Amino acid sequence: xxxSKDTFKLxxxxxxxxxxxxxxxxxxxxxxxxxxxxxxxxxxxxxxxFNRNSVNACPIFITxxxxxxxxxxxxxxxxxxxxxxxxxxYLYEGVHSQVIQEAIKRVEDTFNRFIKGDLNGKRSGKPRxxxxxxxxxxxxxxxxxxxxSVTTNPHRRKNGGTRRDIAYISLPKVGQxxxxxxxxxxxxxxxxxxLVSRRADGWYICLTLxxxxxxxxxxxxxxxxxxxxxxxxxxxxxxxxASDGEIELIQQHYRKSESKLVKxxxxxxxxxxxxxxxxxxxxxxxxxxxxxxxKRKQFHYExxxxxxxxxEQVFFVEDIKPGNLSRKNKPKQDENGKYIPNGQSAKSGxxxxxxxAGWGQFLSIIAYKAAKAGKSVVKVKPHxxxxxxxxxxxxxxxxxxxxxxxCLCGLxxxxxxxxxxxxxxxxxxxxxxxxRRKRRSKAATKEAYTVPLGSV
Ligand SMILES: [Zn+2]
Numbered sequence: 213x214x215x216s217k218d219t220f221k222l223x224x225x226x227x228x229x230x231x232x233x234x235x236x237x238x239x240x241x242x243x244x245x246x247x248x249x250x251x252x253x254x255x256x257x258x259x260x261x262f263n264r265n266s267v268n269a270c271p272i273f274i275t276x277x278x279x280x281x282x283x284x285x286x287x288x289x290x291x292x293x294x295x296x297x298x299x300x301x302y303l304y305e306g307v308h309s310q311v312i313q314e315a316i317k318r319v320e321d322t323f324n325r326f327i328k329g330d331l332n333g334k335r336s337g338k339p340r341x342x343x344x345x346x347x348x349x350x351x352x353x354x355x356x357x358x359x360x361s362v363t364t365n366p367h368r369r370k371n372g373g374t375r376r377d378i379a380y381i382s383l384p385k386v387g388q389x390x391x392x393x394x395x396x397x398x399x400x401x402x403x404x405x406x407l408v409s410r411r412a413d414g415w416y417i418c419l420t421l422x423x424x425x426x427x428x429x430x431x432x433x434x435x436x437x438x439x440x441x442x443x444x445x446x447x448x449x450x451x452x453x454a455s456d457g458e459i460e461l462i463q464q465h466y467r468k469s470e471s472k473l474v475k476x477x478x479x480x481x482x483x484x485x486x487x488x489x490x491x492x493x494x495x496x497x498x499x500x501x502x503x504x505x506x507k508r509k510q511f512h513y514e515x516x517x518x519x520x521x522x523x524e525q526v527f528f529v530e531d532i533k534p535g536n537l538s539r540k541n542k543p544k545q546d547e548n549g550k551y552i553p554n555g556q557s558a559k560s561g562x563x564x565x566x567x568x569a570g571w572g573q574f575l576s577i578i579a580y581k582a583a584k585a586g587k588s589v590v591k592v593k594p595h596x597x598x599x600x601x602x603x604x605x606x607x608x609x610x611x612x613x614x615x616x617x618x619c620l621c622g623l624x625x626x627x628x629x630x631x632x633x634x635x636x637x638x639x640x641x642x643x644x645x646x647x648r649r650k651r652r653s654k655a656a657t658k659e660a661y662t663v664p665l666g667s668v
Contacts, residue, residue: 222401222421227392228408230415234386237306242410244303245315246347251300252319253339255284260327286320308385314351349409352383355419357402359383362393381417383408397421412498434525434588436640441526443636444519445597445628446571449615451515453628455636460518463511465504473500508570516578520585527582528639529575531591590639597634597643598627605644 230238263283282288290313304312322339340346359382365375379393383406397403401421409416434440443455451462480493519527579589601608604621617623617630637643 220423221404222398222423223418224395224397224421225416225418226394228381228415228417229390229392230386231390234389235415237386238408238410238415241307241311241350242347243344244307245312245350246342246344247300247303248312249315249319249347250341251303252284252289252316253323253341255289256319256323259284286317289316289319306385308352310353310384311350314353318351348411349407352406352408355384355403355406356382359403360391360397361388362396381406391417398423400425412495412502432586432588436526436528436590438640440524441528441636441639442519442522442524443528443632443634443639444530445594445632445635446530446532446574447628450628451574452519453626453632454519455629455632457629459628460515463507465507465511469500469504473497476500509573512570512574512577513581516574516581519578520581520587525587526639527578527587527589528592528635529578529589530594530597530635532571532594592635592638594631594635594638597638598631600634600644602630602633602637 319339322336325336326339328335360379361382362377362379365378367375369375377393379391380388381391382388397419398421400423402423403419404422405420407418407420409418445453447453448462451460453459476493476497480490480497483490483493575589575591582589596607599607599609601617601619601621601623602625603623604619606619606621608617608619610617610627615627617625617627623630634643
């Protein structure tokens with residue numbers, strides 16, 4: 213679901229069944245768009261390399277500043293006078309012009325996020341050149357309101373029941389494509405745009421629907437109190453722990469099927485490269501991953517529904533960035549330039565579990581579910597919430613292996629439960645702020661407050 217200023221938008225996903233000719237055409241589009249993507253990116257990288265100079269590496273007074281090139285923009289790249297138009301004319305033929313424009317827009321967006329950062333100034337990683345296999349989606353920004361035609365199926369089932377309606381969607385330059393109309397489009401909505409993607413098990417279309425009469429869905433402003441709010445702590449052991457002690461256990465889908473995936477991968481590696489057997493096994497593996505992804509998503513929806521159907525109105529969650537958590541460790545080198553252990557192998561194991569949990573997806577699902585139910589989800593900063601005692605505000609330092617919070621005041625609580633209570637307190641504004649301790653005093657505090665592992 214997207215939020216815009218004044219209208220309510222909704223995304224609906226359907227499976228489409230293009231015929232042989234259409235599959236050929238869609239694949240060709242993706243191939244061409246991928247090439248265009250890479251060309252545009254290359255042009256931007258060239259500009260970037262040519263026009264920058266690291267200030268700390270060479271003093272500015274001896275650096276020769278070359279004449280600045282014009283920065284490639286969305287408009288310059290879109291224009292017909294562009295250099296690639298002459299040389300790569302064949303790439304532009306046959307593809308709908310608006311679809312090409314959207315692909316170029318995508319390059320612009322990723323590149324801007326790379327050099328400027330998003331609204332909050334957070335910069336993302338260097339955009340990648342894509343291989344044809346990795347380029348799987350294109351956007352159709354405009355569709356006619358009557359592009360979808362639905363007719364009732366005249367045939368009956370053997371038991372007398374009705375069959376699913378027959379639907380076709382008309383895509384520009386592609387024509388009528390059969391669509392599995394598994395759920396009707398909600399009344400009052402019109403189709404605005406579409407996202408076509410190639411997945412492991414076929415083709416899908418995601419329709420952006422818009423209802424002009426309904427204002428956009430917004431989380432209401434609810435004043436949080438001790439009674440109507442709930443703190444949530446997410447973790448690797450339990451999926452979440454609520455501040456009242458309720459827990460949801462994690463479902464490690466990936467971990468469970470890891471050995472099966474490894475076996476499949478080994479079998480694939482033994483086959484000759486690019487052979488038919490290897491391709492078949494690759495398909496099998498990607499289907500397996502797709503299944504895992506769907507299982508995870510369903511679990512997230514069920515878990516979010518369970519939380520939202522509770523009596524509480526406000527949910528405080530950690531403002532975490534799972535992308536940052538699962539980042540790779542920096543390589544370490546000794547004086548001779550030899551690589552020394554950097555703890556990555558241990559981190560890789562943790563990363564798998566972090567990605568398996570998929571908190572990012574869960575947090576966006578619960579925000580959406582809560583808004584729909586007229587409740588709100590508030591993100592709070594989780595600093596120190598696992599370390600401070602929720603009863604007496606004492607600092608009890610413990611590393612990840614210590615699962616029980618054991619405080620001098622007598623409070624013995626599950627570590628995650630303690631953190632969930634603290635997260636609720638941060639949300640309510642009654643959590644103590646702690647200044648960063650100096651390094652010297654750290655050892656002293658640790659000694660005073662850390663409980664030896666054996667006593668837990
Ligand atoms: Zn305490």
